[in-house]
Amino acid sequence: MTNINIGNKIRELRKKKGITQEVLASILSVSPQAISKWESGLTYPDMEMIPVIAGYFEVSMDILFDYDVREMKAKIQKITDEARTYFFDDTPKYIETIKAALREYPDNEFLLCCLLDAYEYVLRDREDVSHLDELIELSQKIITESTDFLRVCNAKDCQSAAYLKKGEYQKAKAVLETLPCDFNIRYDTMSFRLSGKDKLNASVFSRNHHLEGLYSSCMKEGDAWFRMNEHNVTFRDYAPDDYIPEALKCYQKGLCVLTTFLLIDLYDDPAEQYLWAGMQTFHWCFLQRIAACYKKLGNQEKCEQYIADAYRLISLVWKDFEENKDQYMKYFYKYLNEYDLAEYIK
Numbered sequence: 014m015t016n017i018n019i020g021n022k023i024r025e026l027r028k029k030k031g032i033t034q035e036v037l038a039s040i041l042s043v044s045p046q047a048i049s050k051w052e053s054g055l056t057y058p059d060m061e062m063i064p065v066i067a068g069y070f071e072v073s074m075d076i077l078f079d080y081d082v083r084e085m086k087a088k089i090q091k092i093t094d095e096a097r098t099y100f101f102d103d104t105p106k107y108i109e110t111i112k113a114a115l116r117e118y119p120d121n122e123f124l125l126c127c128l129l130d131a132y133e134y135v136l137r138d139r140e141d142v143s144h145l146d147e148l149i150e151l152s153q154k155i156i157t158e159s160t161d162f163l164r165v166c167n168a169k170d171c172q173s174a175a176y177l178k179k180g181e182y183q184k185a186k187a188v189l190e191t192l193p194c195d196f197n198i199r200y201d202t203m204s205f206r207l208s209g210k211d212k213l214n215a216s217v218f219s220r221n222h223h224l225e226g227l228y229s230s231c232m233k234e235g236d237a238w239f240r241m242n243e244h245n246v247t248f249r250d251y252a253p254d255d256y257i258p259e260a261l262k263c264y265q266k267g268l269c270v271l272t273t274f275l276l277i278d279l280y281d282d283p284a285e286q287y288l289w290a291g292m293q294t295f296h297w298c299f300l301q302r303i304a305a306c307y308k309k310l311g312n313q314e315k316c317e318q319y320i321a322d323a324y325r326l327i328s329l330v331w332k333d334f335e336e337n338k339d340q341y342m343k344y345f346y347k348y349l350n351e352y353d354l355a356e357y358i359k
Contacts, residue, residue: 020052027052041066093114111131112128122158133148133171133174152171156169166193190203200219227267230267232263232302235302236302258310271295271299284330305354320354
């Protein structure tokens, strides 16, 4: 346990202030003997007295306890860095090292998470079920007490693994269902941990989420390259003449990703081939942006071809296109204009 140096600190602060033990005793309404015992380390002030002492000397309670948080974190980091070298080769030694550190720094959240990761690892990699109950209890403590988003998510994942190993499937599923949907954390984890229909449904949702993220990222990267000239930016070893070909490659990759997952084998109707509403818009936007690249590269024939493909697509994938043509074309023309294709607006 870290030594408590409050007595030494009180003596140091008292002398710095230039007062005697008797004066301090009078201010704090205690006996001079009490001050003497505090400073000699024979006793400690009562807990309710600590804020009063800190307030009088105008210091934080960390300083009063002579407790350096940064020093403590550095010591813990050194312990865990050294222990990490045998995490895989001698996990029991790693676990004992972390437990020893927890005896010195009880309830330290970082150490608790290190211990939890070790329990999950031996369960997953070694089929070691000797820590199941402790794993569940430890993960629950982190879930309940931590304010760190990622640590809580990791603890829920570890807890679900323990429940599954104990044969308590519904408990595991219930824990995973409390994970946030943001960043696809819930469905990625459920698709890894669960089985049967639960695994399938979570996997499909996760696949779709990552798919959308991938092709939308390709579009954003392409947009960045396309507009690079406008900002007079030099990027790495690329010359200005390279920016549009780089944009074109990004748009083509995004289009390839999107079209790979169209349901062509299941549906003849183009309107039914998309996994969700919104893919259609990205589809014709990719075609428009590719057209814009070809225009800047001086290939008018391909430019016109891709614009025609984009228009044909937008007219096919919305069944109410003819009834709401003006509304649909409003956005179609908006993007034509934004990407230097205004002459194709009819």
